[in-house]
Amino acid sequence: MFMSIKKYKQIRLATLFFIISILLVSVLFKLYLLTIITVFTGIVFLSFAHTNNQNYVDEMQLTIQEKATDFTYSIFTPTLAITTFFLLIPTHSGLSVFSKGDFLFLETLGVIFAYLTLFQIILYSFFFLYLSKKFGGKQDEE
Amino acid sequence: MKNKLKIFRAIKNLTQEQLATHLGVSRQTIIAIESSRYLPSITLGFKIAHFFKVKIEDIFIYQPKENK
The missing domain is CATH 1.10.287 (Helix Hairpins)
Structure with missing residues (x-):
């Protein structure tokens, strides 16, 4: 426990x-x-x-850890997602604002952030499904 | 959820530290439960009731929220 x-x-x-x-x-x-x-x-x-x-x-410390993790996730993921959006935002030419010039690295950073955001979403979905099945049991159970 | 943990602890003449040791939790957890800032798990709730040899509802009083 x-x-x-x-x-x-x-x-x-x-x-x-x-x-x-x-x-x-x-x-x-x-x-x-x-x-x-x-x-x-x-x-x-x-x-x-x-x-x-x-x-x-003990259990209260575990609850605190869970809540801290929850807050971290709910702040960090949207921050990463919004940053990704701004770094990869396309202009009227269809390319990112940072796709050329001195700030080319920012577009690369945006791609890395996008991968990280997607990775977090996949991890969250996977664990949500796993824990739902673990605690939810089968539908035909009575 | 209200609780009478402080009263039961006083009856047994135990310190928060002593009760915490008996229950296998930290003193901070006892403080938080007594001040109703932390709602213990059902396992710990039963453990507390078992320790004081009373029913769980004698210590923890459920208060449903009134619909306004």
Whole structure:
């Protein structure tokens, strides 16, 4: 029923590993805005996602995690979708605004965002179907 | 949903920490249940009732929303 504190710490460690990796890369490539945002994210993550002294994560913490995930998804996916739309918005010539010139990379970014948005939609649909079947049972059951 | 957890805990003379340990949850969860900010799962609800040796409806009082 409960997530073990070991699993919780593993997830936390993986997230910290990602943040540190991005920090190192950003410093290496002199992407200072990314460095600042990464440091800020790291501080926020370490401040809020701290562990407690228990040897498990109880049901209220799981509910909080579920709600946090729900909020994250419902904010992140539309943001990604709207950004994709603006980056790939076609003009009267049928091409994207950013399909030529110095901002060509923005169109590529739009395509990547589009793939990510579609991937999220597929993941959500898959898990929705899976969980509906898991908890819903068969229709002929009484 | 209202609950009388605080009263039952006081009768047994237990601290929030002690009750939390008995039920296998965090103290924060007990605080949240007592202040009706968190509605526990049915399993935890039964676990609480079983711990105090009472019926679940003796602790948790269902209050249906009135239609305006």
